[in-house]
Amino acid sequence: MELLRYCTNLPKVELHAHLNGSLSDATVLGLLKTRTQRDADPSLAAAEVTIKKGHQRTLEECFQVFGILHSLTDTLEAVQTITRDVIREFAADNVRYLELRTTPKHVPDRMTKKQYMDAVLQATVEAMVSHNIRVRLLLSIDRARGVEDAWSTLHLAKDYLNHTVFGPLVCGLDVSGNPVCGDLQDYLPVLQAARSCGLKLAVHLAEVPSETEALAVLNSGLVDRIGHGTFLHPASGGSQALHTLLKDQNIPLELCMSSNVKTGTVKTPSEHHLGLWRKENHPLVICTDDKGVFSTSLSEEFVLCAQVRPIRGQTFSFCEEDLHSLSLSGVEAAFLSPTDKQTLRREVQQELDALKGKLASR
Numbered sequence: 001m002e003l004l005r006y007c008t009n010l011p012k013v014e015l016h017a018h019l020n021g022s023l024s025d026a027t028v029l030g031l032l033k034t035r036t037q038r039d040a041d042p043s044l045a046a047a048e049v050t051i052k053k054g055h056q057r058t059l060e061e062c063f064q065v066f067g068i069l070h071s072l073t074d075t076l077e078a079v080q081t082i083t084r085d086v087i088r089e090f091a092a093d094n095v096r097y098l099e100l101r102t103t104p105k106h107v108p109d110r111m112t113k114k115q116y117m118d119a120v121l122q123a124t125v126e127a128m129v130s131h132n133i134r135v136r137l138l139l140s141i142d143r144a145r146g147v148e149d150a151w152s153t154l155h156l157a158k159d160y161l162n163h164t165v166f167g168p169l170v171c172g173l174d175v176s177g178n179p180v181c182g183d184l185q186d187y188l189p190v191l192q193a194a195r196s197c198g199l200k201l202a203v204h205l206a207e208v209p210s211e212t213e214a215l216a217v218l219n220s221g222l223v224d225r226i227g228h229g230t231f232l233h234p235a236s237g238g239s240q241a242l243h244t245l246l247k248d249q250n251i252p253l254e255l256c257m258s259s260n261v262k263t264g265t266v267k268t269p270s271e272h273h274l275g276l277w278r279k280e281n282h283p284l285v286i287c288t289d290d291k292g293v294f295s296t297s298l299s300e301e302f303v304l305c306a307q308v309r310p311i312r313g314q315t316f317s318f319c320e321e322d323l324h325s326l327s328l329s330g331v332e333a334a335f336l337s338p339t340d341k342q343t344l345r346r347e348v349q350q351e352l353d354a355l356k357g358k359l360a361s362r
C-alpha cells in the first residue's frame, strides 16, 4: 500500500493545531467571497495565505499572514464556519481525537472574547455530532498581547469549567504567539493559577533560540506539553541543562516538521530534532501546527517524518509498527481524563490492529 494512503488510513491524534492557522484554501476563498461582497476590499482578494510545498516564509511573515486570516474571521458567523470546516477536515483525514487551540478575540462592536469562544464551542459541539471525531479546546494566550490579556483568557477558561455543555470540552491553555515578542517568564503567575484550577498547559517553547526563558519555564515545573522545543536538545542548539530538565519531567514534545522547515527554524527535515528525541525514546507527538498556512495534513506529516533520510546518527526510518506507536503516543499525551483516555486508546488500538500487515507491499 502506498505510504500516504496508509498514513491517511491510520487513526490519528492531533494535539497541536491553531484554529485560524488551520483554514483550508476552500475555507479562505469562501471567507474572501463574503468579505468582498461586504467591503469590496481588493487587497484581501490578493492575499496568498498558504505556503506550498518547498516554499518558505519566515516566522515574521507568518505572523503577518495570521493578521490577514484574523481580518477574515472577525464575525461570529465566520468563527462558527471555520470551526466546523476545520473539524470536518481533520475528521476526513482520520483524526479521531483533536485538541484545537485558539486565541479568544475581542473585536469592537462585533464580539467579546466570550462570544468568540462560545461560537467556537457551539460549532465544536455540532461538528462532533456530524463527524467521527472527539474534540477538546485549549484557550491560547498570545505572548505578544501582554499579561493582562493572559489573565482575562485564564478567567474565561475558568468560567467555562462549570459550564454543563462546554465545560467538559475545555481542557487547558496554550501559550503561543510570535516567539520574539514578550518574555514567557512574565506569564508564569498566570500559568501557576491555571494549573491550580486543574487546567492543563501546552507551551510553545524554544521555537527560536531562547535559553534563559526556556530554563525559567522548565524550572517552574508547570508545563504538561511543549510545542516545538526546537532549541532544547544540546545537538540542536539547546543545552545540557535544558535537556536534563526536559528528561527529568518527561514532558512530551509536540513536533511540527513542515512548520519548522517552512519557517526556516530547522533547515531540512533530516536535521529536525525529531530524530534526536526519538533516539532517546522521549515521548513525542507529530502535529500540523497550522495545516492551512503550511498546506499540510496530519497524514502528510506522518509521511514526511517516515521518509526523512537520517543524518548525524539521528533515528528516523519508521516502519509500520513505529507509525502505529506514533498514533498511540498521541493518545498518551492527550489532555483527557484517565477513563476517556482508556476509551480512546482501546478504539485507536482496535483500528490499528485491523490495519496490521497492510504496509507490507509498500
Ligand SMILES: CNc1ncnc2c1ncn2[C@@H]1O[C@H](COP(=O)(O)O)[C@@H](O)[C@H]1O
Binding pocket: 018, 019, 020, 021, 062, 066, 101, 102, 103, 140, 142, 176, 177, 178, 179, 204, 207, 259, 263, 289, 290
Ligand atoms: C508557526 N508557529 C507558531 N508559533 C507561535 N504561535 C503560533 C504559531 N502558529 C500559530 N500561532 C498562534 O496561533 C494564532 C492563530 O490561531 P488562532 O487565532 O489562535 O486561532 C497566531 O496568531 C499565533 O498566535
Ligand SMILES: [Zn+2]
Binding pocket: 016, 018, 176, 204, 227, 289
Ligand atoms: Zn503552534
